Amino acid sequence: MKILLISFSGSGHTTLCGKFIKKHYEELGHQVDYYIYHHDVPFNYDINEYDLVGFGYPIHAFNVPEAFCRFIKKLPKLKEKKKYFIFKVSGEPFCFNNASSYHIYLKLKRRNFELYAEKHFLMPYNIMFRYKDSIAKQMYLYLDALTKVYVLEMENNEPEKLWYAPWHVVLSFLLRIEWIAPKLNCLFVSVNKKKCIDCHRCIKECPCGAVYINKKGNIRLKATKCAMCMRCAMYCPTDAFRYGFMNPWKVNKPFLFDSLVKNKEVEPEYINHNTKGYFKKFNKYFDRQKALLEKYNIPNPIEEYRKG
Numbered sequence: 001m002k003i004l005l006i007s008f009s010g011s012g013h014t015t016l017c018g019k020f021i022k023k024h025y026e027e028l029g030h031q032v033d034y035y036i037y038h039h040d041v042p043f044n045y046d047i048n049e050y051d052l053v054g055f056g057y058p059i060h061a062f063n064v065p066e067a068f069c070r071f072i073k074k075l076p077k078l079k080e081k082k083k084y085f086i087f088k089v090s091g092e093p094f095c096f097n098n099a100s101s102y103h104i105y106l107k108l109k110r111r112n113f114e115l116y117a118e119k120h121f122l123m124p125y126n127i128m129f130r131y132k133d134s135i136a137k138q139m140y141l142y143l144d145a146l147t148k149v150y151v152l153e154m155e156n157n158e159p160e161k162l163w164y165a166p167w168h169v170v171l172s173f174l175l176r177i178e179w180i181a182p183k184l185n186c187l188f189v190s191v192n193k194k195k196c197i198d199c200h201r202c203i204k205e206c207p208c209g210a211v212y213i214n215k216k217g218n219i220r221l222k223a224t225k226c227a228m229c230m231r232c233a234m235y236c237p238t239d240a241f242r243y244g245f246m247n248p249w250k251v252n253k254p255f256l257f258d259s260l261v262k263n264k265e266v267e268p269e270y271i272n273h274n275t276k277g278y279f280k281k282f283n284k285y286f287d288r289q290k291a292l293l294e295k296y297n298i299p300n301p302i303e304e305y306r307k308g
């Protein structure tokens, strides 16, 4: 089977998810091409040539990032119906994130795409507050195992699907703040010149080509291009990038998952049935995923990690 993965990512979590899906499909002998959205990288694939397409995105305010919606809008209508699946990534497992795909579901339907499967994966927030390293590690270890579950489900024709409750559809429509907020926020973006080392990483990393240097030599944002993905702020090595009125919710520095895995001092499990407070609510999600791992005979990633 020939599979094409297409994804958008801010801090790289969705890209990691896509890479795991690619790895697990390739382990089963399928051919996988992967297009990661970047304004500088043209999309040179003929979707008609593929048997299955996967679309991946991080949930932004219970929606698909607007930049990715715009990309999907530009896709041509296919000659024949084509199955596709969604892999979406976000910081919390709650069901009101279910309907986030509704907008692209309608767009893709008009282009002859047929929704086959959808799964929601957990990865740390890149906004609001920074998750503890052990939470990030737990989510990353599960990501590898759960992408394998997802691939096996699709391979066995037992695709996972999410139900879009009508009131979740309404909620995500009302919360389409990304259609306005980046345009306003861009006016307040600034750079702390004392901290800035002129590395231009914020410019190079921006997937949408929104960051530029104006005639006065100051770093500015193009209001209509920013997807609010937080990559510029997160990847700035000196924390000089001030992301407008969203700055208080900025999470600086990306999670270094490889180092977290190597570092045995970081506990691989934070969320369990002894957890109190906000993360206690995540147990329902993990319990469901553990049952799926058992069903597909995939070892629990935390136990495997502990065994070394």
Ligand SMILES: Cc1cc2nc3c(=O)[nH]c(=O)nc-3n(C[C@H](O)[C@H](O)[C@H](O)COP(=O)(O)O)c2cc1C
Residues within 6 Å of the ligand: 008, 009, 010, 011, 012, 013, 014, 015, 057, 058, 059, 060, 061, 062, 063, 089, 090, 091, 092, 093, 097, 123, 124, 125, 126, 127, 228, 229, 230
């Ligand atoms: C503007 C914005 C809005 C977000 N809204 C949500 C949300 O509604 N629900 C959620 O669970 N996570 C939300 N997140 C968190 C991201 O989905 C999460 O951090 C994800 O891991 C980021 O993936 P990425 O690295 O591929 O961009 C939001 C992040 C941003 C930047």
Ligand code: SF4
Residues within 6 Å of the ligand: 191, 195, 196, 197, 198, 199, 200, 201, 202, 203, 219, 235, 236, 237, 238, 239, 240, 241
């Ligand atoms: S990434 Fe940070 S340090 Fe580098 S140019 Fe941008 S604001 Fe300056």
Ligand code: SF4
Residues within 6 Å of the ligand: 010, 205, 206, 207, 208, 209, 210, 211, 221, 225, 226, 227, 228, 229, 230, 231, 232, 233
């Ligand atoms: S300007 Fe920053 S937040 Fe906006 S799209 Fe570019 S990297 Fe993402």
